[in-house]
Structures are given as structure tokens and as C-alpha cells.
Amino acid sequence: MTLLSINGVRRKFGDVTALDGVSLDIAEGEFFALLGPSGCGKTTLLRILAGFETLDEGTVTLAGDDLTKVPAHRRPINLMFQSYALFPHLSVAANIAYGLQREGLPKGVIKQRVDEVLERVGLAHAAKRRPQQLSGGQRQRVALARAIVKRPRLLLLDEPLSALDRKVRAEMQLWLKQLQHEVGITFVVVTHDQEEAMSMADRIAVLNHGAVEQIADPVTLYGSPATHFVADFIGANNFFSGTAVDDGLSTEVFGFLPARGGVTGPALLAVRPEQVSLTGDLLTGRVLDVSFYGGLSRVAVLVAGHDTPVLVHQHGAPRVAAGDAVKLGWAAEDAVVVRA
Numbered sequence: 001m002t003l004l005s006i007n008g009v010r011r012k013f014g015d016v017t018a019l020d021g022v023s024l025d026i027a028e029g030e031f032f033a034l035l036g037p038s039g040c041g042k043t044t045l046l047r048i049l050a051g052f053e054t055l056d057e058g059t060v061t062l063a064g065d066d067l068t069k070v071p072a073h074r075r076p077i078n079l080m081f082q083s084y085a086l087f088p089h090l091s092v093a094a095n096i097a098y099g100l101q102r103e104g105l106p107k108g109v110i111k112q113r114v115d116e117v118l119e120r121v122g123l124a125h126a127a128k129r130r131p132q133q134l135s136g137g138q139r140q141r142v143a144l145a146r147a148i149v150k151r152p153r154l155l156l157l158d159e160p161l162s163a164l165d166r167k168v169r170a171e172m173q174l175w176l177k178q179l180q181h182e183v184g185i186t187f188v189v190v191t192h193d194q195e196e197a198m199s200m201a202d203r204i205a206v207l208n209h210g211a212v213e214q215i216a217d218p219v220t221l222y223g224s225p226a227t228h229f230v231a232d233f234i235g236a237n238n239f240f241s242g243t244a245v246d247d248g249l250s251t252e253v254f255g256f257l258p259a260r261g262g263v264t265g266p267a268l269l270a271v272r273p274e275q276v277s278l279t280g281d282l283l284t285g286r287v288l289d290v291s292f293y294g295g296l297s298r299v300a301v302l303v304a305g306h307d308t309p310v311l312v313h314q315h316g317a318p319r320v321a322a323g324d325a326v327k328l329g330w331a332a333e334d335a336v337v338v339r340a
């Protein structure tokens with residue numbers, strides 16, 4: 001069931017078009033990510049949903065009701081900020097209880113809900129501590145506890161993990177996804193980190209210059225990007241330019257290259273480094289560089305007539321060395337033709 005429906009939303013700040021006609025639906029219970037580079041309009045959209053920003057055109061409904069007429073504090077929506085601003089002088093439990101106290105709930109109810117949520121985020125043992133006595137990851141969990149304890153229908157998270165270091169971040173991604181499934185609240189997370197979006201979200205909207213490029217689940221976005229921007233923004237890709245033809249791309253330099261299609265006219269073929277074989281029959285090249293990353297080797301191959309080296313990923317230790325002659329290839333179903 002659709003919970004949130006965004007239709008033709010536009011927002012300009014002076015000459016800057018922050019949102020250029022954004023439409024998307026988010027289902028009840030979904031973990032949805034708004035992904036895009038800095039300045040693409042993600043935060044503006046999130047702020048519109050929270051009620052901290054107005055829109056120039058378009059509609060936003062929550063469970064069928066016009067949201068734009070509801071003041072921020074009356075919306076069944078919580079926004080968790082980038083800097084999660086906990087009160088330093090209050091204990092963890094008091095930080096979490098704060099919002100419920102402001103709602104004027106009875107003490108017994110507050111205690112019960114705070115205890116429950118502390119348990120849920122694995123911080124029952126730290127209830128009496130102050131925020132500065134916690135690690136970054138723990139503080140993050142307090143901020144989340146504070147947001148979910150109010151039982152919003154929709155929880156908005158603005159770059160929720162950006163303050164954490166890499167390792168903690170990876171743990172938190174997993175944890176956040178589990179938490180979302182357990183509490184069943186619809187999450188909308190804003191991030192510029194494609195790995196974060198891919199690892200957590202059920203579906204992702206990729207935004208560019210205030211417009212939606214594609215909305216899909218992570219596997220579809222990665223395997224069947226709809227546009228050049230998406231193919232380039234999500235993960236690594238090799239591109240070849242030419243004209244779309246049946247079953248592939250026609251190029252001036254390399255002739256026909258096989259791929260899945262669906263577009264016509266000037267186009268790009270995108271093929272992931274892990275889909276390129278060094279013992280194929282499409283392109284002749286010479287290994288420029290090999291780097292070993294433990295489970296993975298990255299091979300850069302110079303191909304005459306192509307301006308950037310073709311990247312090839314191999315499992316495990318390198319099986320080629322710089323200077324080796326190689327023949328690159330891929331299967332048609334592992335490459336995709338997108339609009340140029």
C-alpha cells in the first residue's frame with residue numbers, strides 16, 4: 001500500500017532549481033533511499049516532507065491526506081538530522097524520553113516505551129550514561145531510539161551514518177536495516193553514498209539536478225541502469241560510445257559490441273569490471289596496471305582507440321601482469337546500452 005505519494009514537486013531558490021518536478025511513491029513499511037550527488041535536491045525534498053520547507057508546485061500526500069497543509073509538529077513524521085544533537089546534560093534515557101514528555105504522556109507509559117526502545121537498540125545497559133560517555137555508533141543508536149520512540153509513520157534520516165568511521169558505518173548499515181524491519185516504520189534515508197543506499201534500501205530513487213533519473217531496487221539499478229548518469233554513479237563501469245542497434249552497440253572503432261538494449265539512437269554501452277573477461281574475443285588490449293586488494297584484483301587494460309583504460313575485476317590474486325597482451329570480452333546479457 002502506498003504511504004507517501006509525491007507528485008510533480010518543484011522548488012526553486014532564486015535562480016537555482018532544487019527540485020524539478022519530482023514524482024515518486026513510497027510504500028508502507030518500505031526502506032526507501034534518496035540517492036544523489038551533493039546539490040541534487042535530496043535534502044530539500046526531505047525538508048519538504050518534514051514540513052521545514054515549502055514547495056512551489058506539486059502535491060505530497062501521506063495515506064491519501066494532503067501533507068502540505070499540516071504543520072511540521074502535527075505530521076506523523078520524524079526527521080533525524082545529520083548531526084544528531086543529543087542533549088549533553090541529559091542521560092541516554094532522558095534524551096529518549098524528552099519528546100514523549102513534551103507530548104504530555106503519563107510517566108508510566110513513558111518509562112515503558114523508553115525501556116522497550118532501549119532494549120531494541122541494545123542500549124539498556126547504558127540508560128544512565130551521558131552522551132559523551134558513548135561511542136559514535138552508540139550515540140547514533142540513541143538518536144534513532146529518540147526518533148522511533150515517538151512511533152512516527154514515517155522516519156526521515158538525513159545522512160544518518162556520515163559522522164561514523166568506515167567500520168562502524170558498515171555495522172550500523174546492517175543494524176539499521178534490521179531495526180527497520182523489526183519496528184516496521186517506513187524509513188526514507190537521504191545519502192550521497194551509493195554503497196550505503198544499495199546495502200540498506202528496498203528501493204532507491206537516484207536524483208540528479210533536482211530530477212529523478214531512476215527508481216528501482218538495488219539489483220535492478222546496478223544491473224539495468226536506465227541512464228548514463230545512473231550507470232556512472234552506481235558502482236564502477238566501462239563505457240563505449242556509438243549507436244544503439246539490435247542486441248548491442250555499433251561503434252566506429254570496434255564495430256559491433258554485444259549488450260542488452262531497449263534504446264535507440266546515440267548511446268553508450270556500459271559493462272561492469274567484474275563482467276569483463278581477459279580471455280574474450282571482442283577487444284585487443286595490453287595490461288597497463290594490476291592492483292591486488294585481497295579478495296579482488298583490479299586490472300587496467302589499454303585498448304587502442306579507446307581513451308580511458310578498461311577496468312577488469314578478477315577474483316583473488318592477479319593472473320596477469322603489466323605488459324601482457326589480453327583479449328577482452330563479455331556476454332551480451334552482462335552489458336547494457338543506455339542513452340548517451
Ligand SMILES: Nc1ncnc2c1ncn2[C@@H]1O[C@H](COP(=O)(O)OP(=O)(O)OP(=O)(O)O)[C@@H](O)[C@H]1O
Nearest residue numbers: 013016017018037038039040041042043044045192
Ligand atoms: N535555503 C536555500 N536557499 C538557497 N538555495 C538553496 C537553499 N536550500 C537549498 N538550496 C540549493 O538548492 C540545491 C539543492 O540543495 P539540497 O541541499 O537539497 O541538495 P542535496 O542533494 O541535499 O545536497 P547535499 O548532499 O550537499 O546536502 C543546491 O544547489 C542548494 O545550493
